Amino acid sequence: MKQLIELEDHILKKANSEALLLRETLANVGTLVINVMSSPGSGKTETISALSDELRLHGDTVAVLVGDCATDHDAQRLVSHVDWVEQIVTKGVCHLEPRMLVPYLPELLALAPRYLFIENVGNLVCPVDFDLGESIRVSLLSTTEGEDKPAKYPDLFRTCDITVISKIDLAEVVEFSELRARTFLDQVAPNTKTIKVSARTKEGVAELAQAIREVAQRSRGFETSITES
Template sequence: MTEFVGLERKILDHARQDAMFVRGTLETRSVIMVNVMSAPGSGKTELLGAVADCLRAEGERSAVVVGDCATEYDAQRLLPHCDWVRQVVTDGVCHLEARMLFPYLDEIAEAAPSYLFVENVGNMVCPVDFDLGEDIRLVLLSTTEGEDKPAKYPALFYAADLVVMTKMDLADAAGFSFTTAMGHLRKVNASVPVVLTSARTGVGIGQLLKELRVLSARRADAMHPSG
């Protein structure tokens, strides 16, 4: 048992150091990293395409690393929208880890995006335990998956810096109750900002970008309090 605990601590220490390395590297390049986490199919890729379009329209560059157990489908979908995209195929692993980003850090720096979005593997349990070196944790809840997800997966919603309710265009058809969902969310995270979006209609995408900018500025102030 003692040996197991020792080994677990060593693994976690390594993971923490890896995350610190990623964070430090991106910070020196003024790249804000957003770790995007949610259930499979809740709309991460579609949302990131819409956000990247919005950034491009405002003259800013975006980069995405997308993790999936198998296929490069999501990277192919994002290519027309983003300035730099890479797919990490995890071969069945249910989350991304900071060290998986190491091979791409030089390329990301060269691409000079204002935002690096990391679309984690679709999963509401495992990704939250792994710090990737991100500045912002973005968590999605889609109108088609049920209002109770914050209650069922509290660790994920507790860790969120920003929650996005996606597929609002389907809310009525799915019988989604915003009030019920907010009730569940507020029990696990009383203050996290919430944005309602539809990647199909474009509703809320500008607001999401605004919230990301507020969080980025707050993060920069925390890192350099005097500046």
């Protein structure tokens, strides 16, 4: 038991030092890192695509690292919406870890994008414990998955700066109760900012982009980059 605890401690310490490396080196070139987490199919890829279109309209560069257990489908979907994208195939691992991102650091430092979105593997449990060097955490709660996900998976929503209520264009047809969702969110994550978004109609995409810019300006890493640029 003692050995197991020591091993876990060692692995977490290593992951934390890799996360620190990612955060500090990317902040030094002016890149803000955003970790996007939610259930499979709740709209991460589609929302990042729409958001990237919006951010690039204003002259910002956007890179994406996208994690999935298998396939490069998401990278293929994102490629025409972003400046740079790489697919991380985790071969069954249910979350991303900083060691999986570190090999892309030289390319990212050369590109120095304004924003790096990390699309985590679709999962509401395992990604929570892994710091990927992000300055912002964004969760998605889709109208199609039920309003009580924040109550069932509080840790994920509690650690997020922004919660996107995604697929808002489908709210009526699936009888999604915004009040119920907001009540659960208020109970577990009173400090998360909530934004309703449809990647299909683009409702809320500009507001989400603005919220990210605002959190970015308050975050330590980004302040460093702003004062240096």
